[in-house]
Amino acid sequence: MDKETLARIAEISRLKLSEHEATALQKDMEGILKQFSVIQQINTEHVKAGADEPQELRNDSAEPSGNADAILSQFCRKSNRHMLAPRGLE
């Protein structure tokens, strides 16, 4: 885990890290991955990864939630019933 990799992962994760924080996290993450690399020794040759069984889903039909106003009230910034967000394209 080098500095550049951590910076890229932080960007994908939408985390802005300070220099101090990045140094500490880099060390922690290296230690954790080293410790957990034991997983490579587990024999999984004939094992299939995936969900066990299909889930039973409810009908795909619209139902009133009854709490739209409560959800709208949580928006940080809003205009009428719209959420305001910072500009996406610089």
Add this chain to the structure above:
Amino acid sequence: MSTLNLLEQLRSGRLSAGENVERCVSAIASREAEVGAFIDVFADEARSRAKEIDAKLKAGNAGKLAGLVIAVKNIIAIKGKRLTCASKMLENYIAPYSATAIERLQAADAIIIGTTNMDEFACGSDCTHSALKVTRNPLNAQLVPGGSSGGSAAAVASAMCNAALGSDTAGSVRCPASFCGITALRPTYGRVSRYGLADMGMSFDQISPLSPDAHGSALLLSAIAGADERDATTAKQPLDGYQQLDGDLTRMRIGVPGEFFEGVDAEVSRAVRSSIAALEKSGAQVIELSIPMAKHSVPIYYLAVFAEFSSAMQKYDGLRYGACAESTGLVTAVSAVRERALGAEVKRRILLGTYITTKEHRDEWYTKTLKARAAFKQAFADAFKQCDLLAGPTMPVQPWRIGEMMDNPVQMYLADVLTACANLAGIPAGVTRCGSAGSMPVGLQIHGNYFKEREVLNALYAVEQVM
């Protein structure tokens, strides 16, 4: 007072719901400043609700939890109340709806007394990773209560409530139950609806009861368990008479895997071995066996949960709810609010989850983890061909000092080695006090096969009888 005794007093009118609430409010007034179990206390609402329930008790139409005072981990939504997840990110967030488990508690006439502290977004095993406050072990304030549902366990252990709800992703109710000397049960995955539970690891999480004894957990489970069309992962398996406990284990085969005792503190080991011997003496058949996969629980669990957690955390963007993104430019604003409002352990897990699921590293880490998890599950299914229950310690160590693990994440993760097994296998597991190590309690952990919660609870009750 045992849960059965308390219920009997409430139903017979010898104790009113109002008096029961006042007892808990009084315990909160005398112990909360030291213990720090609660995030919010709803004393006045609890008093009003108690009046309604006392009327129902008199009229003979009260629900099965009538008058019981319950605390709720602040990761489970209660409509109109703060749902902080002990994070600055959600410090002022008000839940717009209630979790199914809360609706079911309220329908059964439970009284909710408040919301309890936890590790931020359930990321931790000692309740010191809360961004809002520290919770201390009510039995020794220098020590951690365990986590992440440490506030719920501390509230039960100090009689600030009669029982509590927590959530368990890798032992988050069983670790604090063990450290605080109480009982807790993590149900089979799919037994209790996760609707309204803020997710940490969506394929592991289960809302779970904590209580002073096995009957308390049985009672809460009987109220909250069952299929829910709002959570497609809930099972339609019939409920299993959880409250019919007799403590009779004469036909039960209890498997004791040697791996459960590897690296375990000697005093903890001794207390657990002695309780298993007592169960054998009372009629259970004890079988020594081996589950070599059990020692890999920590890496498999953590790698899987890092991936699920980093995905679950993407919704906290500072726009729709929670802490507000203030900068200009969408990416800058979202990154800045997450930097400011999330704690170190949460960031560590998000970064690791993102790393192991990137295209370059996915096969080496994430896909390998999923396969190892499937192999782990099979290993436990094979073990249950030889026995009905598995027994062993809950925690490999005794409660540590507050702050001791703050800079040592690996050490904290390793403390979950015995509890993460149930979550990886998707099976139920319960914990109850079986003895002491020094002045602190030791918890025996009992695992059951899928949907065998009643068998686990009955074994916990048997431990209460023989110890």
